Amino acid sequence: MLDDIVSERGARCPFPPGPGDFDFARSRRMARDPLGVLLPLYERHGPIFSVRLLHARSVWMLGPEANQFVTVTHPEHFHWREGSFGDLIPLLGDGLLTIDGPYHDRARRIMLPAFHRERIESSIGVMATEARRAIDGLEPGALVDVYAWMRNLAMRIAMRALLGLDPDDGGHGAAAAEHFERALSYYGIDFHLRLLRGPGSPWRRMNASRAELDRIVYGEIERRRRDPDPDRLDVLSLLLAARDEDGSSLSDEEVRDQVMTLMFAGHDTSTSTLSFLVYELARNPGAAARLHAEQDEVLAGATPTAAQLFGALPYLDMVVDETLRLYPPAWVGPRRAVSEFEFGGYRVPAGAYVNYSSWASHRLPEVFADPEAFVPERFEPARKAALPRGAYVPFGGGSRICIGKRFGQTEVKLVASMLTGRLRLELPPGRTMTVRQMPTLSPAGGLEMRVRER
């Protein structure tokens, strides 16, 4: 906190316009309804403004040009580690989300082959087996929390495809899943509770789970280094075998930090996307009917292949795109300016906290007409291609675009396709959804829906 105040006082140029007074109500509102704070400020000040939240003044950059500036054309002005991603270091260590510069670029270079198309396609079998098992457990007529259902499914997929652990072995796999969920829950609680450090505090519980996870993951690393199996295609095994151009590889600590980061970045994002997708389909029968018609025509009840998922189901693509427009789970890109820069006629001092936001940018009416409406047709290929650069950024952009984009898209499309091919999920009368935004967008309190036959 002191560091933030000193940094703001020492700024060599004024902040962009916007409310700089301390206003507790505004800070509270931001924690509950960020769009309600950010969109009016955008209307008043344009694509760059600053706002004081609690003690700290932060800069927000919204809209296509701003997103493009931060992610693609001028990333050299920003660090991720000193933005609020730094809060993740106690759990994740030095993974892609919390490192910058050449150290980041080397790690990403070594990791990228594990995320190539053919590698992800090799995970489709695991995803489909798990999805079938989970869908078999849905009884027509029953009320299910779709968010919890998908979270469990996504965790099982991650255990197998990312870590190569069996979630049913009653030992490592199950314990890893449980401790990972426990550790993650720390990042979903209120900020002031996260500051407590005493016995029984969320911080202590998070650290206890982290220690258990370390034991499991380091144990696996050691076992696989001792007894490598070239046929294993889970991401952990691929990272252990991966080499940089100069022949160097990731150390045990680096592999541990990277897989924890992948688990973190991929878990809630896929879970929430699928939940929001079925929620919008239930509210938009026209879109659901068009999706069902495509499924019946192309798949006729079969499980989609990788080739079908990426080319033969254009309406499914549009539904996923529109879901990620309305609810991009990783809704804010927090950064810290490492050098002074200029954007939109304003200078921003080095040391400032700077954020871009896909969520707010996707709700600008001048970019997406009638922004609150769920209209998959706005992502028909020609219309999608006509969007300005930087307008649509659910996976970020530039050289640090989501490394798990293909993995996440495959998982969401496959599960959505298998689920809607067999069943229909209905909202109970009067049920509405509020969106929770920490650590990623998700339906607050889960999402109860009624299972129906197609």
Ligand code: HEM
């Ligand atoms: C629907 C699913 C997903 C969405 C919407 C999503 C979104 C994003 C976004 C917006 C960023 C950039 C954040 C920023 O600019 O500040 C990002 C980065 C990242 N994502 Fe994803 N993600 C998804 C799934 C996944 C999955 C499945 C994985 C891992 C298997 C993953 C791993 C990562 C990592 C490691 C980064 C940091 C990349 C780097 O800095 O080099 N994501 N993701």
